Amino acid sequence: MIATETPRQHLDRLWARGRSLLGTETAIMGGAMSWVSERNLVAAISNAGGFGVLACGSMTPELLTAEIEATQALTSKPFGVNLITMHPQLDALINVCLRLEVGHVVLAGGLPSGPSIRTLKDGGTKVLCFAPATALARKLIKSGVDGLIIEGTEAGGHIGPVSTSVLAQEILPAVGEIVPVFVAGGIGRGEAIVSYLEMGAAGVQLGTHFVCATESIAHPKFKAAFIKANARDAMPTVQVDPRFPVIPVRALRNKGTDLFMQTQRDVIGRFQAGEMDQKTAQLEIEHFWAGALRRAVIDGDVENGSLMAGQSVGLVKEELPTRVIIETLVTQAEAALAQRSTGVTAAPAPDRPLADPVP
Numbered sequence: 001m002i003a004t005e006t007p008r009q010h011l012d013r014l015w016a017r018g019r020s021l022l023g024t025e026t027a028i029m030g031g032a033m034s035w036v037s038e039r040n041l042v043a044a045i046s047n048a049g050g051f052g053v054l055a056c057g058s059m060t061p062e063l064l065t066a067e068i069e070a071t072q073a074l075t076s077k078p079f080g081v082n083l084i085t086m087h088p089q090l091d092a093l094i095n096v097c098l099r100l101e102v103g104h105v106v107l108a109g110g111l112p113s114g115p116s117i118r119t120l121k122d123g124g125t126k127v128l129c130f131a132p133a134t135a136l137a138r139k140l141i142k143s144g145v146d147g148l149i150i151e152g153t154e155a156g157g158h159i160g161p162v163s164t165s166v167l168a169q170e171i172l173p174a175v176g177e178i179v180p181v182f183v184a185g186g187i188g189r190g191e192a193i194v195s196y197l198e199m200g201a202a203g204v205q206l207g208t209h210f211v212c213a214t215e216s217i218a219h220p221k222f223k224a225a226f227i228k229a230n231a232r233d234a235m236p237t238v239q240v241d242p243r244f245p246v247i248p249v250r251a252l253r254n255k256g257t258d259l260f261m262q263t264q265r266d267v268i269g270r271f272q273a274g275e276m277d278q279k280t281a282q283l284e285i286e287h288f289w290a291g292a293l294r295r296a297v298i299d300g301d302v303e304n305g306s307l308m309a310g311q312s313v314g315l316v317k318e319e320l321p322t323r324v325i326i327e328t329l330v331t332q333a334e335a336a337l338a339q340r341s342t343g344v345t346a347a348p349a350p351d352r353p354l355a356d357p358v359p
């Protein structure tokens, strides 16, 4: 810390590149969460100084158009749109983003093609992509991406095998100075944000931590499951047979996750008995979770639906306004930086500011 700097000035210096890329007060991205990250939460995050990202998921171009326009009506601040690269109408969705002058698109769910990145960039949109390893990070930088997100296995939803801390140690020193890199997975307090910024990150992305925001439309039962859960309840899906791959998804354990194990065993049994071929068996396993996130988030079926959640769910203790969530993270980050400058180790800042900062 420079002698004359306040902790906030120090923080702003640490995440300056992230703020500049996003055009925001803080370099805190609210990671897109299918069904959860719709107009209300996204606008709330952006209005509170973070960067909201709309989850397109399996939306049609018409639905995405309506959702972007509704979000634009709720905020004049920058927000992004998350597109899944294997969506069959990806090109049409990209055109929607360009036509509605979305400033930033996050391409997720597999390595995006060069032409997808180029079309967005030629249209004036900034592009961020997920980099699961250093070699892929370099490849994406060559393709012209403006920023990268590295997401560790602690995260909620679809996950890779490597922890956030190891990815950060691998990727930040290699490419962190070339493009802004945002760290995601397992972040729930400001001290962790500071640590990744000090390692060379330009910002962070949090998903799980925003699910229980007051503005989140997630069903009260979905939020209650988050508030009750501990870190160890957020487990990756388990694959019972290497011949039948299962995409790892981190979610809270419930009746659905137990039934999924049983379904895999039943289907594999029928395959082994010659009652179905391998492709049919694989499809039956893959279809198990179809529509399951919607069932949990929107309908509140927390028994059978998918309760996608990261390990930081243990840090989610109550429903709070988005503005309070972001201000708390910033206060904790500032307190951590203040401790570094004085050399005095004090108790960490509280889970939420003592005075209610909501205007």
Ligand SMILES: Cc1cc2nc3c(=O)[nH]c(=O)nc-3n(C[C@H](O)[C@H](O)[C@H](O)COP(=O)(O)O)c2cc1C
Pocket: 030, 031, 032, 033, 034, 036, 055, 057, 082, 108, 109, 151, 154, 155, 156, 157, 158, 184, 185, 186, 187, 205, 206, 207, 208, 209, 307, 308, 309, 310, 311, 312
């Ligand atoms: C319920 C839920 C749904 C998610 N859906 C998506 C998605 O549609 N697209 C995506 O790129 N990431 C998705 N994610 C990942 C988040 O965008 C974010 O990167 C992740 O939650 C960060 O880690 P954290 O959960 O530890 O905060 C989802 C996460 C959760 C918890």
